Amino acid sequence: MGGIFYGISxxxxxxxxxxxxxxxxxxxxxxxxETVRCVKCGNEIPPPTNR
Ligand SMILES: [Zn+2]
Structure with missing residues (x-):
């Protein structure tokens, strides 16, 4: 059970x-x-590098 701020971030x-x-x-x-796959075109989307 995190706080409100945790939920937003x-x-x-x-x-x-x-x-x-x-x-x-x-x-x-x-x-x-992790790298995920786009639900629309199937392209691989790498995780964001900053954080
Ligand atoms: Zn896509």
């Missing part, structure tokens, strides 16, 4: 935009440091 960390098609998607928390 967590939501921001989970948002990732596909560099290929621009589709913004939510990444599961446990995969935020």
């Amino acid at each position: 967590d939501a921001l960390l989970r948002k990732r935009r596909c560099p290929k098609c621009g589709k913004e998607q939510v990444v599961p928390r446990e995969k935020r440091r």
